[in-house]
Amino acid sequence: MNIVLTPLLALLLGLAGALSVGLFFWGVYLMTRKSDVAGDFVIEPPKKKQDGTFVLHRVTELIGRPFGPMVMDWIGEEQQARIRLRIDSAGRPEGLTVRRYAQRKAGEVLLYGGVGLFFLFDGSPVFAVVILAFSLLTDISLYSAKQQRQDEIQKQLPDFLDVLAVTVGSGLAFRQALSRVADSMPGVLASEFRFALHQMELGTSRREAFGALRRRNSNESLGRFVTALQQAEELGAPLSQTLQSIGQDMRREDAQYLRRRAQRLNPRVTGVTAATMLPGLLLLIGGGMFIGSDIDLSAIFG
Template sequence: MSLSFPILLLLALAGAMCVGLLAWGFLLMRSETNVAVDMTDSPKAITKDDDETFILHRITEGIGRPFLPTVQAYVDEQRVQNIQRRINLAGQPDNLTVERYLSRKAGEVLLYGILALFCLFSDQIMFALLALGFIALTDISLHTEANKRQDEIQRQLPDFLDVLAVTVGSGLSFRQALSRVADSMPGVLASEFRIALRQMDLGTSRREAFQALRSRNNNESLGRFVTALQQAEELGSPLADTLMTIGQDMRREDAQYLRRKAQKLNPKITGITAATMLPGLLLLVGGGLLLGGTIDLGGVFSGE
């Protein structure tokens, strides 16, 4: 008696969970020190961001967490810095850290890799490829969040600089004006400037704080703003005039950025339009030819 594919898939999931539990127990038996540390550590508070974590990320993170020490042993410092930069570019979604990222990746490789092998042995090649694609789910999420975050920074930057220039021109110091504008204009950009202000309050110089701000974001307009601000500070230019000039340049760059983005959307819109309208157009044209022609459909279907 042959089993259906959903039943086989459920059996494969159960087998994968059993293998994961056995590997987890073996790892715990081999690392007594890690077990003692885990038992004495105080549990972390569950925040709202943790509650909103995608369910698949929770599952893969739980599966891969026991293998985190092994994975960390094979990840060098350069790779850790690269992962941290990608997390920073995405704004640390779900309070993501390098350790949680590595746990998710280990869980994704184990879970979706086993599913892909099972589907491949069952001659389900399309399902196997789909399962392999889910291995990159965390990376795709980070890339999507980073692009959305940088687009938001691009939209907020011109208005933020205009208000900052007016505030500085009213007589406030740069740090006071920056703090007031960041509090009055909430958003991603304001959060980044608040982090820079907090670093300066802790003793970091303005130059180092803004360099860290630029390293956390890959937005070109924000990078040029930081460069122009540092040059104005070194040359002793009036800060209000410099901010006003930078704000005008940012608005021109924002308009160019929107035009470039619209140009990239044109081929996508054309493809979607063609994919949705072409089948209906073919049916309309073909039906019109058949109805308006001299073909005797009754004779064709009756076999006469």
């Protein structure tokens, strides 16, 4: 006896499968978690609504909220540290935290996995693969935000270093000069230095704070600036002269960076131009040849 799956039946089967998987993992979590005592409960302040959160992220975060603690327990402390570093590298978009990231990923797996199963049972594997690709939406958004952030840092770094060199040369201490320049030149780079200054105020050494700054950002120019600054501090070189020389090097690096970006854009522009103009050009030439040849297709098309 052959069973024909209607679209409605396939949708119900997909949603039932996603619900079964979610209930299974939730039951495993309840069986393996440790018992809570009254002293372990912590009252958290109410969270402010994130107005800039993407609507799909809101939906998946709401769906995965019950499974957030379970995911946090499963990934472990080491993986949480890696996720936190990725979020910091992207600039903590939309106030994202590791817990909210875990909730989003759980919601994406349940939501897009269920819809993907529906299209798979409906006989549309291509649509199923496309829907399942949406489960990487949070990671893609973090990667995109990180790349944009590094581009902005590359643009702001030479001017920031020039102003910092002048401020240090006027007689201010390095930490005071860095704080004043960061307040007077708002932007991505200034927020990174303010975060490093906040770490130093909490007791972190300058080397550790700037080392964390370098790990959060993959920008090569910023990494060289941190390395040169630490070497100047160890060797006792004049800080103002060091900053001026670093600023000049950064401007040359910025020009080379822009040239490399322009060279990478040339093949993309060529590919887009060919993909958009070539089909129309072939259609125009082929249509003109067909009309000009007076071919009679009545025998073929009846």
